[in-house]
Amino acid sequence: MCGIVGYTGTNEAAPVLLDGLAKLEYRGYDSAGIAVMEGDALQVVRRRGKVAELAHTVGHFALTGTCGIGHTRWATHGRPSEANAHPHSSCAGDIAVVHNGIIENFADLRDELAQRGHTLRSETDTEVIAHLIEEAWGASPSGSSEASGLAEAVRIASMRLVGSYGLAVTSAREPGVIITTRRDMPIIVGRAADGSYVASDAIAVLRATRDVVYLEDGQLARLSPEGIEYFDGHGKTIAPQTTHISWDMDVAEKGGYPDFMLKEIHEQPRVIRDTLAGRLVSGHMEIDELDMTSEELNLIDRVYVIACGTSYHAGLIAKEMIESWARIPTEVEVASEFRYRNPIITPTTLVVAVSQSGETADTLAAIRDARIKGARVFGITNVLGSPVARESDGVIYTKANKEIAVASTKSFLGQLVSLTLLALLLAQSKGKMRMNQIRLIFRELADTAEQVERILSDQSAIEEAARACVNATSALFVGRGMGAAIAREGALKLKEISYLHAEAYAAGEMKHGPIALIDEGFPVIAIATQSAVYEKVVSNLQEAKARGALIVAIATEGDEEIVKHADHVIYIPKVRDALSPITASVPLQLLARSIAVMRDCDVDQPRNLAKSVTVE
Numbered sequence: 001m002c003g004i005v006g007y008t009g010t011n012e013a014a015p016v017l018l019d020g021l022a023k024l025e026y027r028g029y030d031s032a033g034i035a036v037m038e039g040d041a042l043q044v045v046r047r048r049g050k051v052a053e054l055a056h057t058v059g060h061f062a063l064t065g066t067c068g069i070g071h072t073r074w075a076t077h078g079r080p081s082e083a084n085a086h087p088h089s090s091c092a093g094d095i096a097v098v099h100n101g102i103i104e105n106f107a108d109l110r111d112e113l114a115q116r117g118h119t120l121r122s123e124t125d126t127e128v129i130a131h132l133i134e135e136a137w138g139a140s141p142s143g144s145s146e147a148s149g150l151a152e153a154v155r156i157a158s159m160r161l162v163g164s165y166g167l168a169v170t171s172a173r174e175p176g177v178i179i180t181t182r183r184d185m186p187i188i189v190g191r192a193a194d195g196s197y198v199a200s201d202a203i204a205v206l207r208a209t210r211d212v213v214y215l216e217d218g219q220l221a222r223l224s225p226e227g228i229e230y231f232d233g234h235g236k237t238i239a240p241q242t243t244h245i246s247w248d249m250d251v252a253e254k255g256g257y258p259d260f261m262l263k264e265i266h267e268q269p270r271v272i273r274d275t276l277a278g279r280l281v282s283g284h285m286e287i288d289e290l291d292m293t294s295e296e297l298n299l300i301d302r303v304y305v306i307a308c309g310t311s312y313h314a315g316l317i318a319k320e321m322i323e324s325w326a327r328i329p330t331e332v333e334v335a336s337e338f339r340y341r342n343p344i345i346t347p348t349t350l351v352v353a354v355s356q357s358g359e360t361a362d363t364l365a366a367i368r369d370a371r372i373k374g375a376r377v378f379g380i381t382n383v384l385g386s387p388v389a390r391e392s393d394g395v396i397y398t399k400a401n402k403e404i405a406v407a408s409t410k411s412f413l414g415q416l417v418s419l420t421l422l423a424l425l426l427a428q429s430k431g432k433m434r435m436n437q438i439r440l441i442f443r444e445l446a447d448t449a450e451q452v453e454r455i456l457s458d459q460s461a462i463e464e465a466a467r468a469c470v471n472a473t474s475a476l477f478v479g480r481g482m483g484a485a486i487a488r489e490g491a492l493k494l495k496e497i498s499y500l501h502a503e504a505y506a507a508g509e510m511k512h513g514p515i516a517l518i519d520e521g522f523p524v525i526a527i528a529t530q531s532a533v534y535e536k537v538v539s540n541l542q543e544a545k546a547r548g549a550l551i552v553a554i555a556t557e558g559d560e561e562i563v564k565h566a567d568h569v570i571y572i573p574k575v576r577d578a579l580s581p582i583t584a585s586v587p588l589q590l591l592a593r594s595i596a597v598m599r600d601c602d603v604d605q606p607r608n609l610a611k612s613v614t615v616e
């Protein structure tokens with residue numbers, strides 16, 4: 001979603017800000033803007049649309065100045081427009097604010113501020129912050145004066161805010177200074193030889209520094225060209241810990257691929273290997289970061305997996321494994337529903353929160369709720385130190401590394417591998433599987449890395465199937481058992497990046513309604529890999545074929561029978577059913593991408609979507 005970047009130092013600020021904003025584009029946005037201190041005045045430039053358009057306008061203004069803040073906005077309050085784009089300014093125009101998050105009491109604050117003579121010029125919740133700072137600093141229409149400087153004014157103003165925020169603020173009254181603070185939104189601060197940096201995502205500052213401070217809720221930082229000071233919520237000086245970022249800058253480059261999605265799909269064998277590294281020690285499963293003994297794990301008698309979108313689909317697959325291997329009743333719920341329900345939670349309930357970004361607002365709220373109710377929470381996330389990691393009792397990192405394309409691919413595979421490990425660990429702790437069986441599955445899991453490499457090495461059948469589907473207006477994805485869950489992920493991938501309507505059904509449900517959709521050439525994409533339900537899936541395909549469907553089957557190598565029932569067959573290596581989601585989801589990712597490319601869609605940044613959904 002929205003992105004923040006700020007810089008104060010010895011270089012021109014505008015190019016630094018625009019470069020940072022370009023790095024944040026992957027998060028999804030609809031408008032962008034920067035504010036730069038030029039002489040003794042703040043110059044604000046905002047645009048609806050892409051950062052490249054903003055850069056063009058900034059070039060036109062030839063902005064000079066070495067301190068500034070920038071923002072990419074994903075609209076929540078007020079439509080995407082220049083007036084609603086950040087930075088927002090105070091009445092006097094000498095304070096500029098960029099904000100991620102949602103100010104829940106903004107309507108009351110607007111009324112109050114208007115009554116006290118402030119003029120608000122946008123429809124956003126953010127603008128109230130600029131005016132509250134103005135008041136706290138004593139230059140407001142009402143003339144109140146409490147704060148001695150910008151940092152204090154921001155601290156006082158933020159006490160009025162209900163909701164979530166990551167803020168960067170600069171002012172012509174304290175040139176060269178940026179104040180940043182946060183609640184429930186990430187803020188990263190870093191120091192380099194040429195100055196001080198702030199961003200909402202480490203990727204925007206990585207070119208300058210790898211040693212950063214992740215601000216905690218309520219903390220503030222005061223950035224100047226000379227250095228950075230940190231304060232707690234009472235204004236007392238603190239010395240927070242620095243974190244070293246080890247992942248490489250090349251994650252932010254396409255590395256010769258036409259888009260990030262394809263690059264990330266090709267990284268999946270590496271993700272599988274890295275996620276498995278060190279998990280089988282002397283023949284035993286070990287996940288130390290979960291911080292729970294085998295005895296404690298043995299007491300778990302109910303599991304909830306909570307997640308959203310693709311991560312939710314990983315949860316559906318985990319349910320099959322946990323129930324079948326560890327014999328623990330498992331429910332999978334979308335976090336946005338779970339948080340408002342009254343689920344049965346006891347001290348022996350385990351909640352597994354799955355989130356690539358580790359920032360998803362609904363998942364975070366569900367974690368907090370589950371912990372209050374007494375559950376033990378395990379997070380499965382891709383982002384070190386993310387809110388999900390910090391707020392869970394234990395965490396498994398998926399080792400996918402930064403994912404840039406909005407559509408989750410390598411993270412999904414990392415989640416599947418991590419959840420398989422968790423299911424095996426629970427089975428081991430509960431004594432429900434023999435150790436040699438666990439070791440065998442672990443070895444087969446490791447083999448999927450090479451199997452995925454084989455799938456990636458020849459994509460011709462996928463391309464051909466994509467060409468057959470490209471002009472469709474809708475598609476059905478079907479499967480049974482594990483295949484039903486994979487079908488859901490396949491449908492989500494297709495609709496989010498190609499804008500082609502797609503639905504997923506358990507294949508046995510087709511005759512209860514969706515079969516009515518099928519007419520000549522209607523694409524039905526079937527997960528028809530070898531499993532106990534293979535014959536049943538084939539029967540369902542025959543029903544669809546009889547009504548004119550164009551069948552694309554994901555099938556197991558060596559299955560010659562399937563060609564009789566399908567128009568296009570995409571073969572994948574033979575694996576046990578439990579591991580089939582890992583291999584079968586790869587051709588579905590490639591299929592969705594190929595169709596999207598053929599339909600001329602922006603594969604990496606699909607319309608209306610954000611990489612991290614940090615609002616409810």
Ligand code: AGP
Pocket residue numbers: 308309310311354355356357358359360363406407408409496609610611612613
């Ligand atoms: C994935 O392709 C989607 N863009 C989306 O469904 C995503 O999985 C969902 O928003 C959850 O995100 P998270 O894993 O970061 O919590």
